[in-house]
Amino acid sequence: MTTDTDALRPAFASWLATRVDADDVTITSFERPSGGRSNDTFLVGAEWADADRTIADRLVVRVQPQTTQIFRAPDVLREAQVLGGLERGGVRVPHVRWSEPDTTALGAPFFVMDEVRGDVPLARPSIHAAGWLPTLSSDELRTLWSSALDTLVAVHAVDWRANHSFLLGESGTSTVEYVERIADWYRWSTDGRPYPITDAALDHVLARSHEVVDTEPVLVWGDARVGNMIFGDDHRVAAAIDWETASIGPPEIDVAHWLFFDEFATSAIDVAPLPGWPDAAETVRAYESKSGRSLHDLDLFQTVEELFIAITLIRQADARVARGLASTGTRMGHDNAVTQMLARRLGLPVPELSPDYIAHRGGTA
DSSP states (O other): OOOOHHHHHHHHHHHHHHHHTOSOEEEEEEEOOSOOOSSEEEEEEEEEEETTEEEEEEEEEEEOOOSSOSSSSOOHHHHHHHHHHHHHTTOOOOOEEEEEOOSTTTSSOEEEEEOOOSBOOOOSSOTTTSSSGGGSOHHHHHHHHHHHHHHHHHHHHSOHHHHOGGGGGTOOSSHHHHHHHHHHHHHHHHTTOOOHHHHHHHHHHHHHGGGOOOOOOEEEOSSOSGGGEEEOTTSSEEEEOOOTTOEEEOTHHHHHHHHHHHHHTTGGGTOOOOTTOOOHHHHHHHHHHHHOOOOOOHHHHHHHHHHHHHHHHHHHHHHHHHTTSSOTTOOTTTSSHHHHHHHHHHTOOOOOOOHHHHHHTTSOO
16 A cells, blocks of 8 residues: 555545545545554545535545554454444444445555544643643643543443444453453564563563453443544544554553553653643542442553553554664664653663654654
8 A cells, every 4th residue: 555645645536436426526635644653544625516516525534554553453444343333332433434445445444434623632742741732721621631531431331242242252351361462462563572671561461460350341442542532612522533452351451541641741751740630549530430430450550551552662663664764773662751661660770762762752752
């Protein structure tokens, strides 16, 4: 598959014309958003004639990656299926229009969903220091945060047996099985190369995962954070996005993932949280109150989610090498803000940040 948007525009226009039964489709825009690294994502404006009127539409196209991908077995059609089940379950997500398994049009499977207009909290080095969130008042921030947490609670309340039972065919639902999946992905990503901090983290979570007493499994988002939500003008969630790592398992996975990103954006990089932004203890209390669930072993799950993000950085480092942006000896996968977090948690020497990691972060930590 080519990633050249100029080449993809006419190919997608021809494909879309067959779906909307139009003689011709004009692509008015075809561009990449700032996020969406794990799949190739494009924001598309399209127009076509229908009887005596012109239809103008805004779409999002998610294409399965064909080069150095982050996850071992990326499957955009699976993500589309997850989104359909979430919509039926009452969670606010983009509506999927079409799924295309045939690789003829764009060189890879893809799906098309409605674009949801709004603001996404994305900023470097931190959403607490740059971008949109720092422009909000304390009351607006609390509204945003509460709506975001309500969305996570709604995800965990989805009847996954009715809407997402297909996810069970991939693996079990226990903590041990989740950690084993992480371990398998880690071994594939490192390919026999030593990574002392993440090697130690993997040994730690493998040893401790058998101690966890699992509660009733839920639909796990897999990437639960405010940065994966689109907010409307009222600062409430308009849509939850990025579902490629959804699974069935313990709710602690998502809460720990959320807590990771809160720490990653603040204390891990010496950035003060925005005034009134809830800390980890308040987040856990609010989740338990809203969901009616008690959370257990969060320290272990936070280590697992730190390892999860560290693996994505190993894969992104390899992608930078493949694109000629870093040498084969890069330390980006070893020495980054996430391995610093893991080292502190495990009592290991904390590494200095790799220059390649700093470049990857746009010159920031």
